[in-house]
Amino acid sequence: MTETYIKVENVRFSRAGRTIYENVSLSIPRGKITAVMGPSGTGKTTLLRLIAAQLAPDSGRILVDNQDVHTLSRTDLYKVRRKMGMLFQSGALFSDMSVAENIAFPMEEHTQLSHDTISQRVSDKLHSVGLRGAADLMPSELSGGMARRVALARAISLDPELVMYDEPFTGQDPISKGVLVSLIRQLNDSANMTSVLVSHDVEESLSIADHVCILSGGRVIAEGTAEAIRASNDPQVKQFLNGEPDGPVPFHYPEKGGDLERDQRGVAS
Numbered sequence: 001m002t003e004t005y006i007k008v009e010n011v012r013f014s015r016a017g018r019t020i021y022e023n024v025s026l027s028i029p030r031g032k033i034t035a036v037m038g039p040s041g042t043g044k045t046t047l048l049r050l051i052a053a054q055l056a057p058d059s060g061r062i063l064v065d066n067q068d069v070h071t072l073s074r075t076d077l078y079k080v081r082r083k084m085g086m087l088f089q090s091g092a093l094f095s096d097m098s099v100a101e102n103i104a105f106p107m108e109e110h111t112q113l114s115h116d117t118i119s120q121r122v123s124d125k126l127h128s129v130g131l132r133g134a135a136d137l138m139p140s141e142l143s144g145g146m147a148r149r150v151a152l153a154r155a156i157s158l159d160p161e162l163v164m165y166d167e168p169f170t171g172q173d174p175i176s177k178g179v180l181v182s183l184i185r186q187l188n189d190s191a192n193m194t195s196v197l198v199s200h201d202v203e204e205s206l207s208i209a210d211h212v213c214i215l216s217g218g219r220v221i222a223e224g225t226a227e228a229i230r231a232s233n234d235p236q237v238k239q240f241l242n243g244e245p246d247g248p249v250p251f252h253y254p255e256k257g258g259d260l261e262r263d264q265r266g267v268a269s
């Protein structure tokens, strides 16, 4: 039986008077890749920030490796966060540092490792993303795809148990997307990590995900294997997978004070 690494239980969360989650429960299995998908603005990035305890739920709880991250002391939360690597959309490289310095940075900040050990680990991480030859380049000398891979090497520099990817494929050409897809799979399997992937890219996500959660309208509308999701007859799931503009998932952003149920009933006029 697959062990659960993250458990989201009955989470309710609102922001600026708007309900983002009504009652979300989902499980993320250990050692697997879980894709979290759903329409834009549905709260996928918010979910990652709740898991990292950068945001706190209004009610419900989130267990990471059996620990409720929102009740931990500062020291314990720091320990849990050390087990997490994050590749956020906004996770730009430091432009005044070389590729190697960028990857070394978290180790210099958070560990007592010697200079030689850090250099070796930088080299290993760069090798794992296929960029050992790029160690001395500056970020301005990298293509978008290379920069994303360097950011990935930096995200895994502290050997996390969990890696969270927020839209890793955005702005990438099809070849770079393919490289990133196989890297995510390879890193997950070789280092026995747990991966959470937030993405709009349905095909890429379904091609690597062991487990899929689809969020919409403040709740989980489907959860299961990629095959089960593809075979779903749920109109919302089908609309999302097929990229149909019209259907049960609303096109309009809800008006202030609007309720999720009403907005979900159809595209507002």
Ligand SMILES: Nc1ncnc2c1ncn2[C@@H]1O[C@H](COP(=O)(O)OP(=O)(O)OP(=O)(O)O)[C@@H](O)[C@H]1O
Binding pocket: 015, 016, 020, 038, 039, 040, 041, 042, 043, 044, 045, 046, 047
């Ligand atoms: N700092 C903030 N203050 C208030 N509301 C916010 C803030 N950040 C996000 N939101 C709102 O929270 C909701 C969920 O945002 P989130 O970024 O999690 O969605 P998403 O599913 O990741 O979207 P996308 O796929 O477009 O990146 C949106 O309605 C957004 O407007």
